[in-house]
Amino acid sequence: MENLSNIGVIKDILERHNFTFSKALGQNFLINPSVCPKIAEMGNAKKGFGIIEIGTGIGVLTNELAKRADKVVAIEIDGRLLPVLEETLAEYDNVKVINADVMEVDLHRLIEEEFRGMEVAVCANLPYYITSPILMMLLEERLPIKSVTVMVQKEAGVRLCAGMGTRDMGAVTVAINYFSTPKILFNVSRGSFMPSPNVDSCVVRFDINKQTPEGVTDEKFFFRTARGAFSQRRKTLANSVSSAMKIDKQTVVKAIEQSGLDPNVRPEKLSMSEFIAFSENLKKLADC
Ligand code: SAM
Numbered sequence: 001m002e003n004l005s006n007i008g009v010i011k012d013i014l015e016r017h018n019f020t021f022s023k024a025l026g027q028n029f030l031i032n033p034s035v036c037p038k039i040a041e042m043g044n045a046k047k048g049f050g051i052i053e054i055g056t057g058i059g060v061l062t063n064e065l066a067k068r069a070d071k072v073v074a075i076e077i078d079g080r081l082l083p084v085l086e087e088t089l090a091e092y093d094n095v096k097v098i099n100a101d102v103m104e105v106d107l108h109r110l111i112e113e114e115f116r117g118m119e120v121a122v123c124a125n126l127p128y129y130i131t132s133p134i135l136m137m138l139l140e141e142r143l144p145i146k147s148v149t150v151m152v153q154k155e156a157g158v159r160l161c162a163g164m165g166t167r168d169m170g171a172v173t174v175a176i177n178y179f180s181t182p183k184i185l186f187n188v189s190r191g192s193f194m195p196s197p198n199v200d201s202c203v204v205r206f207d208i209n210k211q212t213p214e215g216v217t218d219e220k221f222f223f224r225t226a227r228g229a230f231s232q233r234r235k236t237l238a239n240s241v242s243s244a245m246k247i248d249k250q251t252v253v254k255a256i257e258q259s260g261l262d263p264n265v266r267p268e269k270l271s272m273s274e275f276i277a278f279s280e281n282l283k284k285l286a287d288c
Contacts, residue, residue, distance in 0.1 A: 004060045004088055005033040010194065013058060017084050021195060025078055026127025029057040032192035035151075039203055040064040042185050043123040043149030045072075050115035052145075054102045054124035054134060056081060059088040065123055066092040073114050075102045102134060107143055120144065125151040128197075132172055135160070139179040139206070149185070149205040157184050157202035164272045174226040177272060178213060180206035215276045218283060225279040229267035237267045237278070247286045255282035 003009045010031060013019075021027045030036060039061060045051050045068040053074040056062050058081065065072045072095045076085070079099050089095050096114065098105065111120055122145060126134060131152050138148050152160065161182040162168035176182050188201040216222045228244035229237055238256060242249040253263045259277040261270070270278065 003033075004058065004063050005031055005036060007031050007194065010058060010060075013084060013088065017080075019058075019080060019084065022078065024129070026055075026129045027057065027078070028128075028193040028195060028197050030060050030125055030192060031194045032188070035188055035192055035203075036061045036064040038186065039123055039125070039149060039151070040068050042203070042205060044119070044121035044147050045069040045123060048119055049146075050111075050118040050120050052107070052110070052120065052122045054122065054150075055127050056085060056097065057125070059085050061123065061125055062089060062095060063092075066095045070094065070118055071115065072096070073098060073110060075100055075105055077101045103130070103137060107138075107141060111144060119146050121146050122148040123150070128153055128156075131156055135206075136172070136175060139175060139208075142179075145208055147205055147207050148180070149203065151188060151201050151203050154187065154200045154202045157204045161204055164275070165269060167268055169230075169268050171223075171226045171230040174229075174272075174275060175223060176206060178216075178222075180208050182206050213272055213276060215273070215280060217280060221283050222276070222279045225282060226275065229270075229275075234266075236263075237261075237265050237270070238263060240267060241282070245286075247282070251285050252282065255285050258285075 045065045047070060049069045050071045051065045051069045053062055053065055053072055056074045056076040062072060062074050074095060075098045082099060085097050122138060158168050159170055160172060160176055161184050162173045164177050183205050185203045185205055188203060190196050190200050228241045231244035232240045238249055238252045242252045255278055256263050256265065258281040259274060261274060
């Protein structure tokens with residue numbers, strides 16, 4: 001549907017369907033016409049690709065994805081949007097809308113059933129209340145996908161795309177860099193949405209790595225160590241891990257030293273290979 005990001009057209013559709021925004025579901029719809037074509041183009045929406053979209057709203061991004069990709073499967077939790085989408089997506093026969101919570105959808109099965117013979121990518125203007133759980137689920141599930149391109153809060157984007165060994169990193173950075181190569185694509189001002197949120201946003205892309213880094217024998221323990229390491233901001237690695245994982249400090253310090261690191265090192269100083277070495281040594285010493 002043309003002009004779907006035109007504010008007058010959006011207001012008319014929402015009024016005719018008596019739609020009211022749900023804050024709890026993170027409903028801030030895009031009204032800046034230049035943003036969705038850019039997300040679609042930079043997010044692998046093209047011939048040969050099937051796209052999973054999370055959270056359609058009234059279908060403004062869905063339209064741009066459907067124009068470019070072979071097929072779009074859009075997952076939207078709010079059933080009140082279904083009649084709206086029937087109208088706004090009427091001209092496309094390559095879009096399927098699923099009314100569900102994305103966290104409860106079997107995405108492996110969906111990809112197998114809906115996208116046979118296609119490469120697959122995820123594109124979304126994510127609901128901010130659930131950004132990290134959705135991203136972690138998409139990565140940890142090891143889905144056969146090429147990329148995840150999403151709009152997130154600007155501050156979240158900086159943290160998610162921080163390199164290892166940088167000041168902005170956190171536990172989520174370790175997981176992101178383990179599974180993918182992250183990149184901030186462009187910023188989007190708060191005025192590009194209706195209703196306008198209190199924060200600016202950015203679009204980020206995670207290109208899924210073909211292989212995860214070598215040397216991790218127990219991924220669960222590795223990510224538990226990462227969460228422990230960043231559980232207390234500005235504390236040393238030894239103190240944070242010891243208190244969060246309930247392992248005595250001497251053992252943690254020994255694992256740090258065995259990894260060739262300073263016992264007073266802070267977690268944000270570690271590279272991926274140093275993190276892996278530390279977690280492996282800790283696992284052996286703490287007998288976890
Ligand atoms: N893509 C639209 C746009 O850009 O205008 C809407 C984006 S809005 C930020 C987020 C959308 O995600 C809303 O339509 C909301 O109802 C939907 N949503 C929220 N939680 C969800 C969940 N757990 N699973 C699927 N969709 C969800």
